[in-house]
Amino acid sequence: MRVPSLVAALVAVPLVLASPVSxxxxxxxxxxFTLANGMKAIxxxxxxxxxxxxxxxxxxxxxxxxxxxxGIAHFLEHLMFKGTDDLAPGEFSExxxxxxxxxxxxxxxxxxxxxxxxxSDRLELMMTMEADRMRDLVLDSEDMLTERNVVLEERAQxxxxxxxxxxxxxxxxxxxxxxxxxxxxxxxxxxVEKLTLDDALDFYRTYYAPNNATLVVAGDVDPVEVQALxxxxxxxxxxxxxxxxxxxxxxxxxxxxxxxxxxxGRVSNPYVLRTYLAPERDAGDQTEAAALTLLAxxxxxxxxxxxMGRTLEQDEGTALYTxxxxxxxxxxxxxxxxxxxxxxxxxxxxxxxxxxxxIARILEDGVDPAQLARIxxxxxxxxxxxxxxxQGRARQFGAAVTSGLTVQDVLDWPDIxxxxxxxxxxxxxxRVFDLNYSVTGYxxxxxxxxxxx
Amino acid sequence: xxxxxxxxxxxxxxxxxLAIEIQEVTSPGGITAWLVEExxxxxxxxDIRFSGGANEEPLNQRGVTYLMMGLxxxxxxxxxxxxxxxxxxxxxxxxxxxxxxDSVSVGISFLTENRDASIALLRDALTDPTFDQAAVExxxxxxxxxxxxxxxDPQEIASKTFAGLSFPGHPYGMPLEGTPETVSGLTIADxxxxxxxxxxxxxxxxxxxxxxxxxELGPLLDTLLGGLPATGDEPAPMVxxxxxxxxxxxxxxxxxxxxxxxxxxxxxEDPDYFAAFVLNHILGGSGFASRLMTEVREKRGLTYxxxxxxxxxxxxxQILGQFSSSNDKAAEAIEIVRTVWKEVSEGGVTQEQLDAAxxxxxxxxxxxxxxxxRIASILVGMQATGLPIDYIIDRNDKIDAxxxxxxxxxxxxxxxxEALHFVVVGQPEGLTTGSF
Numbered sequence: 060m061r062v063p064s065l066v067a068a069l070v071a072v073p074l075v076l077a078s079p080v081s082x083x084x085x086x087x088x089x090x091x092f093t094l095a096n097g098m099k100a101i102x103x104x105x106x107x108x109x110x111x112x113x114x115x116x117x118x119x120x121x122x123x124x125x126x127x128x129x130g131i132a133h134f135l136e137h138l139m140f141k142g143t144d145d146l147a148p149g150e151f152s153e154x155x156x157x158x159x160x161x162x163x164x165x166x167x168x169x170x171x172x173x174x175x176x177x178x179s180d181r182l183e184l185m186m187t188m189e190a191d192r193m194r195d196l197v198l199d200s201e202d203m204l205t206e207r208n209v210v211l212e213e214r215a216q217x218x219x220x221x222x223x224x225x226x227x228x229x230x231x232x233x234x235x236x237x238x239x240x241x242x243x244x245x246x247x248x249x250x251v252e253k254l255t256l257d258d259a260l261d262f263y264r265t266y267y268a269p270n271n272a273t274l275v276v277a278g279d280v281d282p283v284e285v286q287a288l289x290x291x292x293x294x295x296x297x298x299x300x301x302x303x304x305x306x307x308x309x310x311x312x313x314x315x316x317x318x319x320x321x322x323x324g325r326v327s328n329p330y331v332l333r334t335y336l337a338p339e340r341d342a343g344d345q346t347e348a349a350a351l352t353l354l355a356x357x358x359x360x361x362x363x364x365x366x367m368g369r370t371l372e373q374d375e376g377t378a379l380y381t382x383x384x385x386x387x388x389x390x391x392x393x394x395x396x397x398x399x400x401x402x403x404x405x406x407x408x409x410x411x412x413x414x415x416x417x418i419a420r421i422l423e424d425g426v427d428p429a430q431l432a433r434i435x436x437x438x439x440x441x442x443x444x445x446x447x448x449x450q451g452r453a454r455q456f457g458a459a460v461t462s463g464l465t466v467q468d469v470l471d472w473p474d475i476x477x478x479x480x481x482x483x484x485x486x487x488x489x490r491v492f493d494l495n496y497s498v499t500g501y502x503x504x505x506x507x508x509x510x511x512x
Numbered sequence: 513x514x515x516x517x518x519x520x521x522x523x524x525x526x527x528x529x530l531a532i533e534i535q536e537v538t539s540p541g542g543i544t545a546w547l548v549e550e551x552x553x554x555x556x557x558x559d560i561r562f563s564g565g566a567n568e569e570p571l572n573q574r575g576v577t578y579l580m581m582g583l584x585x586x587x588x589x590x591x592x593x594x595x596x597x598x599x600x601x602x603x604x605x606x607x608x609x610x611x612x613x614d615s616v617s618v619g620i621s622f623l624t625e626n627r628d629a630s631i632a633l634l635r636d637a638l639t640d641p642t643f644d645q646a647a648v649e650x651x652x653x654x655x656x657x658x659x660x661x662x663x664x665d666p667q668e669i670a671s672k673t674f675a676g677l678s679f680p681g682h683p684y685g686m687p688l689e690g691t692p693e694t695v696s697g698l699t700i701a702d703x704x705x706x707x708x709x710x711x712x713x714x715x716x717x718x719x720x721x722x723x724x725x726x727x728e729l730g731p732l733l734d735t736l737l738g739g740l741p742a743t744g745d746e747p748a749p750m751v752x753x754x755x756x757x758x759x760x761x762x763x764x765x766x767x768x769x770x771x772x773x774x775x776x777x778x779x780x781e782d783p784d785y786f787a788a789f790v791l792n793h794i795l796g797g798s799g800f801a802s803r804l805m806t807e808v809r810e811k812r813g814l815t816y817x818x819x820x821x822x823x824x825x826x827x828x829x830q831i832l833g834q835f836s837s838s839n840d841k842a843a844e845a846i847e848i849v850r851t852v853w854k855e856v857s858e859g860g861v862t863q864e865q866l867d868a869a870x871x872x873x874x875x876x877x878x879x880x881x882x883x884x885x886r887i888a889s890i891l892v893g894m895q896a897t898g899l900p901i902d903y904i905i906d907r908n909d910k911i912d913a914x915x916x917x918x919x920x921x922x923x924x925x926x927x928x929x930e931a932l933h934f935v936v937v938g939q940p941e942g943l944t945t946g947s948f
Contacts (some may be wrong), residue, residue: 159875
């Protein structure tokens with residue numbers, strides 16, 4: 060049984076392991092083109108309903124921020140709704156709503172995306188407005204200050220009020236010694252409080268440009284018409300000259316395991332969570348990432364049938380919840396993680412020993428062929444089920460191309476997953492489970508004996 | 513501005529009619545389902561809802577329905593929990609089991625090639641669950657851990673407090689998951705009784721969308737549900753809210769206060785429901801343009817988000833809202849919510865706001881129908897609220913028919929600033945428990 064409230068309360072890391080495969084090789088429904096100014100486009104046809112999802116993804120995220128300006132990528136995302144030379148503050152969303160549509164935006168380490176979901180005959184209006192705010196943002200300092208308070212409230216709500224999220228920030232900072240993935244996407248509070256209008260505009264003028272953006276249109280559309288509209292609205296926009304390749308500070312060899320303990324009175328079910336630095340999916344080279352994806356599923360994908368779930372939750376009854384998780388969609392090195400939430404009668408060192416025992420078990424005993432076959436059949440089915448969500452498909456392609464992959468990589472992924480062998484999984488496990496590249500974190504509550512002394 | 517306004521006028525045309533055909537399918541055994549055939553992707557989504565839910569459980573067994581639903585995938589017929597999970601994985605069938613106060617629900621998505629085997633597996637879970645002692649203890653421990661987490665989660669503390677103040681002595685007033693005391697005392701016999709009470713054919717609604725025909729669906733319904741008992745308990749009586757206007761502060765060490773607020777609402781069957789639905793959208797509905805979002809977030813930056821919603825339930829009705837603010841700002845934000853509530857109740861809605869709300873609500877409606885899973889869930893929801901099968905055809909006409917007079921009348925009728933109660937969990941400055 061999954062207990063959603065428990066899992067949500069305990070695990071503040073993305074558990075992107077449920078769906079090891081994310082797209083099917085449906086080449087006839089996916090087309091691409093590139094505009095003369097460098098803007099790329101992906102069109103996904105789905106004629107089941109007269110709906111379209113229109114997205115623009117920028118190849119810029121929190122990991123591209125200047126030093127000392129943490130949170131500027133996300134803050135700018137908020138400010139993008141504050142008006143242009145043609146649109147008053149808030150008008151963008153009002154126009155979308157007047158069409159019955161919905162709109163929003165999101166920021167990650169590697170990308171920033173904007174989207175609208177509207178009736179398919181409203182696509183042109185969405186392009187008009189999105190093209191307008193790519194180059195013509197107009198910001199007012201009073202709006203900026205109000206919105207900065209909104210972002211600080213967002214941080215207070217999502218991070219400072221949640222011990223699991225604070226723990227996750229500390230762990231992330233310990234995982235990366237040099238790469239900016241060590242900095243939280245929403246930014247450190249003391250830096251967000253000092254972000255200025257100029258910080259936002261400098262970032263905007265550099266990175267918000269057609270040669271740094273990908274258009275994704277999914278739904279009841281004709282790719283030829285989409286291209287004509289894109290040329291009309293996005294085509295005239297000026298690119299940013301001299302935008303170099305995305306190179307962030309990289310990790311040195313990591314020579315020592317790191318350990319952290321985060322103690323907070325709001326914690327009710329302590330847990331141990333370990334992450335290891337791990338390779339991400341690379342264009343044309345996704346085999347290692349596919350093996351790690353399946354390793355996570357074999358080791359800790361299902362509470363009933365994975366090695367950790369079956370042993371610790373079911374047979375031994377020593378854990379309330381276990382999981383292994385890995386997502387290869389990252390521009391630079393990502394992480395492979397494991398979590399054990401022990402039953403209340405167990406200590407965290409015992410839970411950590413259980414975790415180590417499960418890692419040792421897969422390395423010694425290998426992979427059960429029946430389990431691997433079941434995981435692969437679920438992966439194949441996922442590429443059918445995933446076709447049901449327009450927004451999900453659009454996001455898969457957008458996230459992939461802004462994480463350094465190509466459309467072909469996305470289409471190839473199911474076959475690569477299907478071709479992974481037991482040897483691939485074990486070889487990947489041997490490489491990734493190197494403690495020198497890991498952070499082991501305890502999230503715990505104050506000792507009641509100490510508190511009463 | 514000119515360029516955009518021109519474009520805008522050009523596209524403000526009516527949306528096309530929804531091209532969705534809903535069929536009513538009655539099985540040879542007499543079970544009814546609503547179906548939308550859609551064969552372009554080789555899978556089907558099937559949603560099942562049983563009215564009644566946790567409202568039917570004894571208060572001293574609070575949580576039994578929730579625990580029972582969590583155990584349906586933990587072994588049935590000749591499979592133990594691991595065997596059941598392996599069978600579901602082999603078929604790549606995706607199942608879900610949920611409990612609510614008003615209902616319990618079951619969902620499955622299955623590949624066309626695995627249709628019969630997937631349905632047989634789900635049938636065993638619904639009609640022949642094992643309630644094996646070891647699985648019961650394991651899942652019970654998970655629920656108890658969830659309750660321990662909820663006891664230190666400001667959001668959960670706020671919900672529990674608000675519900676307890678609203679419905680003392682009623683299931684609505686206690687957490688669905690139960691309390692550590694009630695959950696610890698549940699027996700396997702209690703679980704079997706809850707199962708017999710919650711899953712009966714007379715309370716069932718079924719919605720199906722995907723790669724299946726009406727002819728194929730009929731016999732499948734009998735296979736899946738024919739083995740369940742025919743009748744269950746009588747529906748429980750309606751319950752009145754015991755909430756008064758005021759503030760309840762729950763001390764909690766956090767930089768922010770979580771604020772839940774609400775008052776009596778309006779029944780779905782009420783002739784004024786559509787006007788109230790439009791009114792709620794203007795007051796605190798989705799998007800960035802609502803009155804509360806504008807005043808509390810956009811103008812003052814006091815919160816990341818604020819919203820309200822009508823909560824018509826089977827046995828009661830409320831209008832509820834929520835936001836979080838830093839402890840030094842929560843009191844100001846609450847004052848603004850009260851002011852907006854008062855202005856709107858006193859006729860403060862404008863024609864422009866009404867037009868914008870209607871345009872959004874009518875335009876957004878057809879966009880809900882994309883995807884098999886979404887449509888199956890809508891079909892069940894329509895049946896649960898007693899809507900006719902052709903409802904989607906004139907639903908937008910009902911929204912369009914709402915006038916400014918309607919909205920102002922309903923605002924005066926429903927919104928009672930003096931009756932609005934705020935539960936605040938945090939360490940808000942300048943706020944104490946009491947009435948305004």
